[in-house]
Amino acid sequence: MRAFKGFAAGMALALGLGIGQVATAAPAPPVAPAPHAIAAPDISLANVRAHLSQLETIARQYGGSRTAASGGYAASVSYVEQKLKAAGFTTSRQTCTSCSGQSQNLIAEWPHGDANQVIMLGAHLDSVSAGPGINDNGSGSAAILETALTLAKTNPEIAKRVRFGWWADEESGMRGSRHYVNNLPSAERSKIKAYLNFDMIASSNWGHFVYDDVASIKAVFDEYFATLNVPTEGDSEGDGRSDHASFKSAGIPVGGLATGAGDIKSAAQQRKWGGTAGAAFDNCYHRACDTLSNLKDVPMDRNSDAIAYAVWKLAGAGTTTPPGDRVFTNDTDYAITDYGTVNSAVSPTTAGAATSPVQVKITASHTCAEDLRISLTGPSGRSYPVKETGNAPCTQFGSRDFSVPVTGENAGGAWTLVVYDAYAGDTGTLDTWTLTV
Template identity: 40%
Template sequence: MEILSRMRRTAAVLGLCAALVAVPAAASAEPAAPKPPRIPVVSTEQVMSHLRALQSIADRTGGNRAHGTKGFQQSLAYVKGVLDKAGFRTSLRPFTHNGVLGHNLIADWPGGDPDHVVLVGAHLDSVEAGPGMNDNGSGSAAVLATAVAMSRAGVAPKRHLRFAWWGAEEQGLIGSKDYVRKLSAAGREKIDVYLNFDMTGSRNVQQWLVVHDDPRATDAFEAYFADKGLPTFDIGIGGSDHESFGDAGIPVSGFTTGVGDCLHDACDRIDNVDPGTETVSTNAVLGVTWQLATR
């Protein structure tokens, strides 16, 4: 009887062990929640490399990147090439001004709700007097670096994400007006907000001038700069590309770092752009765009 009892106890223990082994370890634990993608950070080199490219284009094409010049066309080709390589769907939108063909460049990131668009833009052209590195190579480079960072991070936006570079803006906001004018009423309704960036790398910047219109975007920019202890000043709709959108009833925001001594002058070269200011501005563009597109 003692032997039989021991055999029964042994069988019971072996059966329990077999049952434990047969149960997968994961079955007793909740599956780990996926971690949200970390918002990337743009380095100084990543954004200033685009400015060096634009300066080089101006240097070899007569000193400027104005509407109708080789400098603008090569600037357009450079930005488009970077975006195509990064996986964006790009298109050139033609218009004519003063009898000269011009283009806007539009870049769409795949995915997101097409009925809710976050549009981020800057004007790519300069005046004829100089290369326009702060006005507005700086804004163009900041938006381009933001787009590339989004691509590298594999962002999966809830809203559709679109980037734009305008032509002939120095001639009177021609490119942005043309884009808005050609939108249908439904197309305008689909743009939840337009974010504009003009002169983002001014030297001796005293404060970031934030466009106060769309509440969510405005609050996001103000919070970003406040978190870094950087002063801001609120400005309204007018004076740059966002005016074309605001006049059409499209909510807008964005910022500028203000006007420098070399505005519309030959001295608006790359050394007129402060790398530190440009890097802070670019990461503000990136952080707020990410927030608006993914939440």
């Protein structure tokens, strides 16, 4: 960080919850699916620390720092790039002509999702000359690197493009990110729907600060921290002092996380987060002691997982029909002829939670070559995994039973069933049923 400020229903049926009752759905035009996002993965703290250890080793090899014009910065770019390429990313380097030593930005984009809707993550990869810059800003750089590698490993269905940037020469005035934004054509700038910045996210006397430039983006991070019962504050210290300012000045919505730099923790903040009141959030800010031993695992782990949570949510991971999928569309090859029974220990007139799995029976005429995909969402909005109880997937598709391990769900209300399967060559639409109990 710089040291100065500058499923709507396609078919519907009414269904009582009694055992053995059967209802059929009348055909209607297919509609787009409602989102059914998957949970974000846990980001490995051990892997993040391994990246940071490598950045510290690089700094030692190049005189103790990774400044933009140095061999330490160039080696840091090479390390990150090698990891990304091994994971299947196509990377590009952009020479920043206004940066010290014309150092390079590194860009990587995961080639899935709508290319006209981009969620971008960034962190500066350079350090000051005084030290190796492991919190400032190896922490942000390593966290988004591991998020990128986890995205490649899990490869979820994804609605929007996810792009990553590691910036040169932030410490001399955010030159790398400014060069990137200024050289984007206006049409390309408009595709970036959110830029998320991570600069110093593992401070030794940490706070949990969330950029408050855009309320809707801040709310996503706050939502994650609420699941941990961890309070947050807006990040006033970082205003205008890190790479999000380059994007904000171009009219791009921004958000991000920080754990504090040279500002002093107050007594109220100590009561909120622990640590030491009257001391800097990071006593090694811009100093030689900004090493791995001064970095704290608790905020590093929390913030890494918060990054993944925000990316999976903002990019719509798990909310789209995968490319190449074809849906059952009630034609002669893909006719869903019957929606069968829903069995539950709860009667239609009894309020409360289901005490046994919901059983779903679907009868259709189909021979599949890829995976059958089914999802079920309860009245609460929670999605449940659907597991086949009979034949193996992709055999002749006749009458097959599926078990849904519903627990703690109020049976009354609208359940949404989605059925589709992989079929090469079709983009597919989605058939849904609303089951009103």
